Amino acid sequence: MQFTNNADITITFENEVLELFEKHKQLSEKSLEAGGQLFARFNKKEVIISKATGLRDGDKRGRFLFWPNRKKEQNEIKELFGEGYHYVGDWHTHPEIIPTPSKTDLKNIAECYTQSKHDLKYFIMVIIGTDGFPNGMHVSAHNSDQTIKLNFLPVHEVNVSQFL
Ligand SMILES: [Zn+2]
Numbered sequence: 001m002q003f004t005n006n007a008d009i010t011i012t013f014e015n016e017v018l019e020l021f022e023k024h025k026q027l028s029e030k031s032l033e034a035g036g037q038l039f040a041r042f043n044k045k046e047v048i049i050s051k052a053t054g055l056r057d058g059d060k061r062g063r064f065l066f067w068p069n070r071k072k073e074q075n076e077i078k079e080l081f082g083e084g085y086h087y088v089g090d091w092h093t094h095p096e097i098i099p100t101p102s103k104t105d106l107k108n109i110a111e112c113y114t115q116s117k118h119d120l121k122y123f124i125m126v127i128i129g130t131d132g133f134p135n136g137m138h139v140s141a142h143n144s145d146q147t148i149k150l151n152f153l154p155v156h157e158v159n160v161s162q163f164l
Pocket residue numbers: 092093094101102105127
């Protein structure tokens with residue numbers, strides 16, 4: 001499944017990652033927030049999210065909050081880098097149908113971008129609501145001062161004229 005800003009950013013989510021998101025949707029009144037990290041492989045300009053992590057021991061979870069185990073996050077980044085995966089952002093769930101980022105979410109991802117050591121133009125934030133995908137999925141790109149909402153790119157809208 002792909003999301004784009006119809007310009008220079010296109011993010012592809014592999015099925016394994018979508019399945020993990022699906023598994024943690026807050027579908028019942030008692031489900032707690034879940035979350036983890038996003039890891040990508042780069043293919044020229046294409047960003048392919050091929051691994052997502054979470055949950056882990058030590059994550060703090062509530063109905064409307066999620067505080068990851070920071071130490072385990074750092075270990076994941078190191079371990080997966082060794083396997084060729086690059087940390088590119090975070091995901092978490094919301095108990096709402098169509099998810100929208102909270103002020104805290106926006107502040108956290110901007111801080112994370114500024115304070116981490118990396119060469120990326122953007123970090124990616126994914127929020128998973130309860131609706132089916134793609135509606136139940138918020139995807140945005142962030143750096144220290146920009147928030148760019150990405151839109152679902154239906155396969156049939158791929159520009160076919162280039163093949164004709
Ligand atoms: Zn949130």
